[in-house]
Amino acid sequence: MNIGILITDQSKDEYIDEFIEWCDSQEFFKCNLILYSIPTKLSVKNLVPIYLWKLINFFEVWLSVPGKTSSKNLILKNKDIKNINDHNLDLFIAFSFHESFKTLSEFSTHGLLFFHSDVNLKNKIGPLGFSEVLSKKSNSGFSIIHFSKKDQIFHLMFEGYFPTFKSFFKNIRSINQRKIFYLQNTLQKLIKSNFDLQNAKQLSHVLKDPDYPSLKKQIEYLYHLLESAIRSAKSKYVYSKSVVFQVFFTKNNWQKIKDVNLVPIENPTDGYFADPFLIEHENNTYCFMENFNYETQKGSIAACILKDNSYKILGNILEENFHLSFPYLFKFNSKIYMIPESCGNRDIRIYECKSFPDQWSLKKVIFNDIKAVDSMIFPFDDKWWLFTNVNPNNTSDRCSELLIFYSDDPINGIWSAHELNPVIVNSSNGRNGGLLNHNGNLFRVSQKQGYGEYGVGFEINKIIALDENIYLEQVIQDQNEPIFSEMINSHHLHSNNKYSVLDRWSYKKIIN
Numbered sequence: 001m002n003i004g005i006l007i008t009d010q011s012k013d014e015y016i017d018e019f020i021e022w023c024d025s026q027e028f029f030k031c032n033l034i035l036y037s038i039p040t041k042l043s044v045k046n047l048v049p050i051y052l053w054k055l056i057n058f059f060e061v062w063l064s065v066p067g068k069t070s071s072k073n074l075i076l077k078n079k080d081i082k083n084i085n086d087h088n089l090d091l092f093i094a095f096s097f098h099e100s101f102k103t104l105s106e107f108s109t110h111g112l113l114f115f116h117s118d119v120n121l122k123n124k125i126g127p128l129g130f131s132e133v134l135s136k137k138s139n140s141g142f143s144i145i146h147f148s149k150k151d152q153i154f155h156l157m158f159e160g161y162f163p164t165f166k167s168f169f170k171n172i173r174s175i176n177q178r179k180i181f182y183l184q185n186t187l188q189k190l191i192k193s194n195f196d197l198q199n200a201k202q203l204s205h206v207l208k209d210p211d212y213p214s215l216k217k218q219i220e221y222l223y224h225l226l227e228s229a230i231r232s233a234k235s236k237y238v239y240s241k242s243v244v245f246q247v248f249f250t251k252n253n254w255q256k257i258k259d260v261n262l263v264p265i266e267n268p269t270d271g272y273f274a275d276p277f278l279i280e281h282e283n284n285t286y287c288f289m290e291n292f293n294y295e296t297q298k299g300s301i302a303a304c305i306l307k308d309n310s311y312k313i314l315g316n317i318l319e320e321n322f323h324l325s326f327p328y329l330f331k332f333n334s335k336i337y338m339i340p341e342s343c344g345n346r347d348i349r350i351y352e353c354k355s356f357p358d359q360w361s362l363k364k365v366i367f368n369d370i371k372a373v374d375s376m377i378f379p380f381d382d383k384w385w386l387f388t389n390v391n392p393n394n395t396s397d398r399c400s401e402l403l404i405f406y407s408d409d410p411i412n413g414i415w416s417a418h419e420l421n422p423v424i425v426n427s428s429n430g431r432n433g434g435l436l437n438h439n440g441n442l443f444r445v446s447q448k449q450g451y452g453e454y455g456v457g458f459e460i461n462k463i464i465a466l467d468e469n470i471y472l473e474q475v476i477q478d479q480n481e482p483i484f485s486e487m488i489n490s491h492h493l494h495s496n497n498k499y500s501v502l503d504r505w506s507y508k509k510i511i512n
Helices: 015-025 044-059 079-085 101-107 130-134 168-192 215-237
Strands: 002-007 030-034 092-095 112-117 139-148 153-163 202-205 239-250 263-265 273-279 284-293 298-306 310-318 325-332 337-342 345-355 361-370 374-379 383-390 401-407 432-438 440-449 455-468 471-475 493-495 498-511
Touching: 002 015, 002 079, 015 030, 015 168, 044 215, 044 383, 079 101, 092 101, 092 432, 101 112, 101 139, 112 168, 130 139, 130 168, 130 215, 139 168, 153 168, 202 471, 215 239, 239 273, 273 298, 273 325, 273 337, 273 383, 273 493, 284 310, 284 325, 284 498, 298 325, 337 374, 345 374, 374 432, 383 432, 401 432, 432 455, 432 493
Parallel strands: 002 030, 002 092, 092 112
Antiparallel strands: 112 139, 139 153, 153 202, 239 263, 239 498, 273 284, 284 298, 298 310, 325 337, 337 345, 345 361, 374 383, 383 401, 432 440, 440 455, 455 471, 493 498
């Protein structure tokens, strides 16, 4: 496939290099890099905002690295457009959208594929990633859209949402780090389907993202940066805020849980408890949870036994030289297994219980060289399913993508990837926060991320359909359904339908 890459002055960044190198490494792709220059018309009205925006970008060290220059590079002038036919292009790929690209798409067999901002975002006040920062939106999105030269229709091929950073520089870099992976993914799916767009959502129109914010919005943004700088200075020289979790339980099933019934489990003096999971053993209910230590800055797994409205701490039951948390438990062939988060060791591992509750041994590492968090294994329709959160780019955010794998045997079987991986790309509901059941139905607890804050709440999602090719879930909103939809500053919920456990966090002020 012969690909033409369209780059404007506004869309240049170092990640274009990464895509070109990937294309060159593929057997079926050949890249023709086309730098299409679209000068901004200067006037007295826009002169100040344009140059102020350039100054802000420079101030934030927003380095815009041009794409790979080589003999392939072609700077187009209007009179040269007719020569594009000489390249016999199959597809144009644009790293931003401009109305003139619709005309250029006529010179490729399969039209145009381009990046755009969140198609659902109203009142866009600046370039991709800016509106969300200034409005303090919890997540920032981008889209990949296909424009068909044949029927002149826009099709939405991908949309994803990621945590919003508090500066435009950090936010756009976070978005750019995700772009290339999803462009590659979309391109491969289009080729596999022979550009079949029947199931793609049609968009009535697409407007070009603004190249720069208005002067008023830029001044508001500078004030926003000043506020952030003052807060950072206070945190460094006066006092800082540390997040502290605490586990709560109640002798109720999860449908009837109420704030007034919650019993707090006292934190250790040198850390805190979080990520609780329950399991019933010999007519007793045990709670397994992360025990985070302030001094070592890592977690181990602790346990306690619940009895009515009281509890007894049993101490640490599993510890490694790396961080452990999220001690999800499951039973298979009359044995008890645990799949704690071991992201710090770059693997997904299963421990087998040798003597309940405090003797565990490593049974199997099912994935190596992977930074995964909050993994859960459970049976559904004659298969075993692994739900986990992985960032395909291997960067720090692991709240946005939900990946699914399946196997016939959770211990000895081979785990295969779901056809739609990642099945969810949204930091508002991507990350796991527990698994619930009621009358044979499964409900995935999903974390909600805030603006610059982790785990501000959760939602409960009923799993509607799950097989090797489909995943559908629905947020439970009908009050006639069993529901506990959200809790402020909590990112986790689990229940054995006798007891229910959750965690909550608060800020602890530390005087420097």
